[in-house]
C-alpha cells in the first residue's frame with residue numbers, strides 16, 4: 001500500500017506540467033498585473049514561454065527556494081499579515097500552490113499538452129462595478145517622464161452639483177495602468193484648490209503624502225493595482241455636499257520610458273436614499289520627532305465611546321515606516337485584531353476592508369503602533385546621512401495617519417459582507433467558456449489535487465469541493 005502511494009505521488013510529481021497544473025495558478029494570481037498595459041507589464045506572464053523564461057525569478061518572489069523559504073512572499077503583493085486578521089480580497093498563493101510551482105521548476109518546468117492549458121480569465125477592462133452614473137475624465141493627459149523617479153500629481157474635477165450627491169461607490173480608472181501606481185480621492189468645497197492648480201503651467205498640481213490643502217478632508221476612495229472598488233452595501237453610503245470638487249492624487253511609478261496618462265473617475269449613486277451615512281475619523285498624530293540613527297516606535301490610542309461598525313482603514317506613513325499593528329481592546333479585555341503590516345511598503349498601500357462590517361463595541365480602545373527606521377540601514381531613508389524627521393506632507397517628512405470609515409453599529413452588521421457576491425452562472429463551468437466538458441473535469445480534478453478553490457466548483461453546494469463534485473460534473477456531462 002505504501003509503495004502504491006509513493007508510486008502515485010511520484011507519478012503525480014512527474015506529471016506536473018504547465019498546462020494542467022501551473023497555468024491556472026499563474027493566470028488567476030499573477031496575470032491580472034503581469035500583462036501589457038498593466039502595472040507589471042515589464043514582465044508579462046501570459047503563456048508558457050513567459051513563465052518558463054522567468055521561472056527562477058518567479059521561484060524567488062513566491063517564496064524562495066525550499067531552504068531559503070521566506071515567510072513573506074513578495075508576489076502576489078499583499079502587505080498585511082493574513083494570520084492577524086481576515087481582510088477582503090486578500091492576494092496570496094496557498095502553500096500547496098507554491099510547492100507545486102517549485103516542484104514543477106525542479107522537474108525542468110515541462111509544458112504538457114497545450115490543449116489542456118487553463119484559459120486566461122477575462123480581466124475587466126471597463127468598470128469593475130458596472131455602468132457609472134457620472135464619469136469625470138482628466139482634461140489633459142499628464143506626461144510622465146521616463147526618468148525612473150516617482151511623480152505625484154493632484155487633479156481637480158468639478159462636480160458642478162447644485163444638490164448633494166448620494167454615493168454608493170467611487171472608482172478611479174487609471175488611463176495608463178503601467179504608469180499609475182496608486183491614487184487617493186477626496187472632496188472639497190468648489191474652488192478650494194484653485195490656487196494650488198495655478199502653481200505651474202501644467203494640468204493639475206504637484207502633491208505628495210496628501211493633497212497639499214490647509215484643511216484635512218475625508219478620503220472617499222482610492223486605487224491600487226489589482227484591488228477592486230467596493231460598493232457600500234444596502235442602505236449605506238456617503239453624501240457629498242452640493243458645490244463640491246473632487247481631487248485625485250495620483251502616484252506615478254518610476255518608469256524607464258516616457259508615458260502619458262489620461263485617467264478618469266467613475267461615480268455611482270445609490271438607488272435608494274442613504275439611511276446610514278458613512279463617517280470618517282482620522283486617527284492621526286502630529287507631535288513627534290524622529291531622531292537620526294534611531295528606530296522609533298510610536299503607539300497611540302483612540303477611545304471609541306459608542307458601538308461602531310468599521311468599514312475600512314488606511315494606515316499611512318512615508319518612507320521611514322517599517323511596520324503597522326492596529327487592534328481594538330474591548331472594555332472586558334478582548335482583543336479585536338484589525339490589521340498588521342509587518343513590512344510596510346509605501347508603494348503598496350490601500351484601503352483595507354474587513355470581509356464583514358467589523359463591530360467595535362463602545363468602551364473599546366483602538367491601539368495603533370507604527371515603527372519608523374531612521375537609520376542608514378533603511379534603504380528608503382530619504383536623508384543620507386540620516387537627520388531629524390518631523391511630521392508633514394512632504395517626501396522627507398513622516399506621517400502617522402489612519403483614516404477609518406465607520407457607521408454607528410446596528411444589530412446584524414457582523415453579517416453584512418463588503419465584497420462582491422461572486423455569482424456563478426453555470427456550476428461546473430470551471431474555465432468559464434459557457435459549456436461543460438472534459439476540460440472542466442480536468443481542471444476540477446487538478447484544483448482538488450492542488451487544494452485550490454476555483455469558482456463554480458462546488459456543484460452540489462455542500463461547501464466542500466471534493467470527489468462528489470467531480471462525480472456530479474461527469475454525470476451532467478454524460479447526460
Ligand code: HEC
Pocket residue numbers: 026029030031032033034039040043054057058061062075076077091093225226227347
Ligand atoms: C497587483 C499586481 C500584481 C500581482 C497580482 C502580481 N504582481 Fe508581480 N509585480 C508587480 C509589480 C508592480 C512589480 C514590480 C515590483 C513592485 O512594485 O513590487 C512586480 C514584480 C514581479 C517580479 C519581478 C521581481 C524583481 O525583483 O524583478 C516577478 C518575478 C513577479 N512580480 C512575479 C509575480 C508572480 C509569479 C505573481 C503571481 C503569483 C505576481 N507577480 C503577481 C505586480 C503584481
